[in-house]
Amino acid sequence: MHITSPAFKENAARALGDARLQKALSRTGSHAKRARAVAALPEFERLRDTGRDIKNHTLANLDFYLEAYAAKVEAAGGHVHWCSTADEARAAVLEICRKAGARTVTKGKSMISEELGINDHLEAHGIRPVETDLGEYILQLRREPPSHIIGPAFHLNREDWEESFRRSHTDLPADRVFHERRDILAEARTRLREAFLAADVGITGANFLIAETGSSVIVTNEGNGDLTQTLPRVHVVLASIEKVVPTLEDCTSLLRLLARSATGQDFSVYTTFSTGARRPADLDGPEEYHVVLVDNGRSAMVGTEFQEMLRCIRCAACMNHCPVYGATGGHAYGWVYPGPMGSVLTPSLVGVDKAAHLPNASSFCGRCESVCPVKIPLPKMMRHWREREFERHLTPATQRRALGLWAWFARRPGAYRLAARLGLGALGLLARGRGAFTWLPGAGGWTKGRDLPAPEPGGTFMDRYARQKRGAGR
Amino acid sequence: MSREAILGSIRRGLKRGALPEDQQAMLRGRMAQHPRHLIPARSRLPHPEQVALFIARVEAEFGTVERVPEAAQVPQAVADYLAGQNLPPRLAMAPHPALLALPWAALPLLSVEARRAEASDLVAVQHGFAGVAETGTLMLPSAPERPTTLNLLAETAIVVLRSADIVGAYEEAWDRLRAGGPMPRNVMLVTGPSRSADIEQTLELGAHGPRRLHVILVDG
Numbered sequence: 001m002h003i004t005s006p007a008f009k010e011n012a013a014r015a016l017g018d019a020r021l022q023k024a025l026s027r028t029g030s031h032a033k034r035a036r037a038v039a040a041l042p043e044f045e046r047l048r049d050t051g052r053d054i055k056n057h058t059l060a061n062l063d064f065y066l067e068a069y070a071a072k073v074e075a076a077g078g079h080v081h082w083c084s085t086a087d088e089a090r091a092a093v094l095e096i097c098r099k100a101g102a103r104t105v106t107k108g109k110s111m112i113s114e115e116l117g118i119n120d121h122l123e124a125h126g127i128r129p130v131e132t133d134l135g136e137y138i139l140q141l142r143r144e145p146p147s148h149i150i151g152p153a154f155h156l157n158r159e160d161w162e163e164s165f166r167r168s169h170t171d172l173p174a175d176r177v178f179h180e181r182r183d184i185l186a187e188a189r190t191r192l193r194e195a196f197l198a199a200d201v202g203i204t205g206a207n208f209l210i211a212e213t214g215s216s217v218i219v220t221n222e223g224n225g226d227l228t229q230t231l232p233r234v235h236v237v238l239a240s241i242e243k244v245v246p247t248l249e250d251c252t253s254l255l256r257l258l259a260r261s262a263t264g265q266d267f268s269v270y271t272t273f274s275t276g277a278r279r280p281a282d283l284d285g286p287e288e289y290h291v292v293l294v295d296n297g298r299s300a301m302v303g304t305e306f307q308e309m310l311r312c313i314r315c316a317a318c319m320n321h322c323p324v325y326g327a328t329g330g331h332a333y334g335w336v337y338p339g340p341m342g343s344v345l346t347p348s349l350v351g352v353d354k355a356a357h358l359p360n361a362s363s364f365c366g367r368c369e370s371v372c373p374v375k376i377p378l379p380k381m382m383r384h385w386r387e388r389e390f391e392r393h394l395t396p397a398t399q400r401r402a403l404g405l406w407a408w409f410a411r412r413p414g415a416y417r418l419a420a421r422l423g424l425g426a427l428g429l430l431a432r433g434r435g436a437f438t439w440l441p442g443a444g445g446w447t448k449g450r451d452l453p454a455p456e457p458g459g460t461f462m463d464r465y466a467r468q469k470r471g472a473g474r
Numbered sequence: 475m476s477r478e479a480i481l482g483s484i485r486r487g488l489k490r491g492a493l494p495e496d497q498q499a500m501l502r503g504r505m506a507q508h509p510r511h512l513i514p515a516r517s518r519l520p521h522p523e524q525v526a527l528f529i530a531r532v533e534a535e536f537g538t539v540e541r542v543p544e545a546a547q548v549p550q551a552v553a554d555y556l557a558g559q560n561l562p563p564r565l566a567m568a569p570h571p572a573l574l575a576l577p578w579a580a581l582p583l584l585s586v587e588a589r590r591a592e593a594s595d596l597v598a599v600q601h602g603f604a605g606v607a608e609t610g611t612l613m614l615p616s617a618p619e620r621p622t623t624l625n626l627l628a629e630t631a632i633v634v635l636r637s638a639d640i641v642g643a644y645e646e647a648w649d650r651l652r653a654g655g656p657m658p659r660n661v662m663l664v665t666g667p668s669r670s671a672d673i674e675q676t677l678e679l680g681a682h683g684p685r686r687l688h689v690i691l692v693d694g
Contacts, residue, residue, distance in 0.1 A: 024674075027674060027675050029675055030675070041514055041516070042514075042515070043512055043514045043515070046512055047511075047512055047514075050511045050512055054511070060488065061493065061497075061501055062484050062488075063481045063484045063485055063488070063492065063493070064492075064493050064498060064501055065501075066480070066481065066484075067481070068501075068502075068505065070477075076656075076657070076659075082475070082476040082477040082480055083476055084476040084479050084480055088476060132682065133672070134670045134672040134673070134681060135670075135672035138672075151671065151672060151675065152672070153672050153673075154675070156674075157674060158673060158674055161673055181673045181674065181676055181678050182678050184673055185670060185673065185678050185680070185681060189680070189681065189682060192682065193593060193682075196593075196682075197593055211505060212505045212508060213657040214657070215657060215661075221668070221669050221670060221671070221681065222668055222669070222670045222681035222682045222683065223626055223668040223681060223682040223683025223684075224681065224682040226622070226625070226626050226662065226683065227626055227627075227682055227683070230622050230623060230626060230660070231623075241480065241484075246501070246504060246505055246508075247504070247505055247508035247509075248508060248648045249508045249509065249510050249511060249645055249648070250508075250511070252511075252644045252645060252648070253511040253512070255644075256514070263671070265665075266531075266535075266608075266609045266665075267609040267611055267663070267665045268665065269535075269664065269665050269666050269667070269668060269669060269683070270662060270663070270664060270665075270668075270683065271611075271662075271663040271665075272660065272661065272662045272663070273657070273660070273661040273662075273663075274659070274660055275657045275658065275659055275660070275661075276659055277659070278659060279616075279618075279658075279659050281618040282616065282617075282618055282621070282659060283569075283589065283590035283618060283621040283623075284590045284591075284616075284621045284622050284623045285616060285622060285659050285660060293480075295476075295479075295480045295483070299480050299483035299484045299487060300483060300487070301487070302483070302484050302487030302488060303486070303487030303488055303489060304487070307487070
């Protein structure tokens with residue numbers, strides 16, 4: 001996927017001025033839905049610890065569980081294709097499709113597929129990929145990337161759907177009316193049924209891989225993933241290495257967290273475990289089952305300060321609760337994974353030189369960490385990236401100089417307090433009785449979006465603190 | 475080879491080589507014992523209350539449930555449901571012995587074909603392996619007598635489930651499944667009918683899978 005993360009600031013500025021996008025972003029029901037689901041399960045907080053521990057145990061033994069998983073897949077008649085890089089994974093998928101003589105390939109929603117750019121690769125080789133998740137389908141029609149890892153068409157409004165369907169489904173009457181959202185859904189259902197039945201290969205992602213049984217797990221509400229993996233002759237699972245968990249019980253505990261965190265459902269409609277190819281006497285199911293197991297930079301995170309990011313189960317709670325994501329939407333982040341999880345993962349996978357803006361796109365309010373079902377310390381890891389950015393001299397010169405200046409004072413408490421007092425005094429004079437500044441020289445960017453409160457009388461924090469302490473001592 | 479490259483890179487990160495045999499044996503033991511984690515209290519109930527919870531959860535997820543005292547009443551319940559929904563009396567049914575043994579012949583107007591589902595089917599009848607009370611979830615493992623397409627292709631999915639096969643938590647359903655042999659090719663956990671919230675985050679039923687999910691619960 002083409003990366004525009006280096007232009008995050010420009011992307012974000014454009015997003016803030018995009019009225020259609022802002023209308024879509026104003027739908028923020030996901031907070032309340034998650035909160036309701038969590039409140040209805042008193043054990044939720046303890047389950048977060050369980051989820052974290054399961055993932056930590058797996059990561060500490062990741063090599064063992066991957067080998068155990070692969071052995072089980074093969075014992076069940078499946079094939080595992082280990083791929084270090086995106087190139088290898090694309091080649092593996094193409095090879096499977098070619099061997100199957102595929103002309104049409106249906107696809108379930110998969111973020112790793114976006115990361116690898118599978119669709120473009122197949123198209124370039126004369127194979128038609130058809131996205132079957134409703135959100136992914138319209139994005140394929142519009143040639144847009146997803147803006148959210150759970151609701152890929154989060155950024156669209158109903159009129160965008162109608163417009164795109166009219167433009168793309170030209171064999172239907174142009175004057176047809178979409179009275180309800182249901183009519184849009186019905187048209188997509190009919191259209192995609194044809195694709196499901198025509199497909200030679202079905203490609204899905206995986207929410208989990210299970211070492212105990214060699215199963216891949218997908219979680220959907222629509223049922224498109226199940227039709228994708230059941231009807232064609234060949235099923236290909238695209239999965240990254242950190243998806244593996246040891247047992248069905250481990251997976252079950254994580255599933256209790258996933259839907260609640262993602263959509264506020266107690267459980268998604270379809271949670272499906274696939275193990276190998278069609279068995280003798282089975283009446284349906286694929287004749288071939290392939291797993292394309294992708295590293296693409298993840299194994300290099302093991303043993304680093306970013307290892308905990310590999311716990312992520314892709315629920316999107318962090319972006320649903322992020323004020324920055326809520327203001328800019330997902331496209332501004334410029335690559336596959338937006339929001340706080342993306343701000344940590346993207347620099348790991350594409351390099352901090354390209355993605356340095358992302359870990360800076362945070363106010364460190366901490367909501368992401370507080371809702372993360374596997375307790376990933378996202379703000380801490382963004383801070384690690386900021387440190388790396390600084391160490392590698394990727395930070396702009398003015399910012400470096402300002403940080404250097406601040407550091408000089410911060411190491412000298414006397415000078416710091418004096419400077420704070422002087423600064424406060426100057427601001428107080430400038431304010432001349434106003435309660436807040438709507439503009440300040442040198443801070444125009446900051447005051448554009450908010451007011452800076454004028455200092456209240458009473459001195460600096462340290463002065464007041466000292467006074468209060470003296471008062472309390474009496 | 476990429477397999478070795480990936481495993482090698484992980485081991486370098488973990489600052490060790492391949493796990494020593496005794497530790498591997500310990501991890502194999504953990505998989506063989508597959509210990510349970512925290513199970514929410516909501517399903518820790520006497521069986522009749524688990525059945526009630528299952529029904530309440532299915533209904534909360536936009537499914538419907540009908541209880542019949544005995545298996546022999548299932549065909550009539552199916553026929554009545556189809557008539558009530560204005561659906562034609564024609565269905566594809568799982569070739570499961572428990573369903574084949576039912577008195578379908580007593581309803582000559584109902585056309586029943588025991589097979590997998592095809593795209594043209596409007597109604598499918600599936601055999602339920604287990605129900606999970608915790609979230610009103612059906613466990614539908616694939617088998618020659620339980621084809622997966624029956625869960626997916628028809629607009630109306632009917633599942634026949636014995637009340638006795640309702641358990642509290644998913645973990646209990648897994649244990650029942652393990653008792654029947656190796657992991658089936660496909661195990662679907664189904665909670666309500668198909669839906670999507672992709673259009674303006676507003677829920678609509680009947681995305682790609684069934685628009686209606688009707689559970690016939692057999693008490694006898």
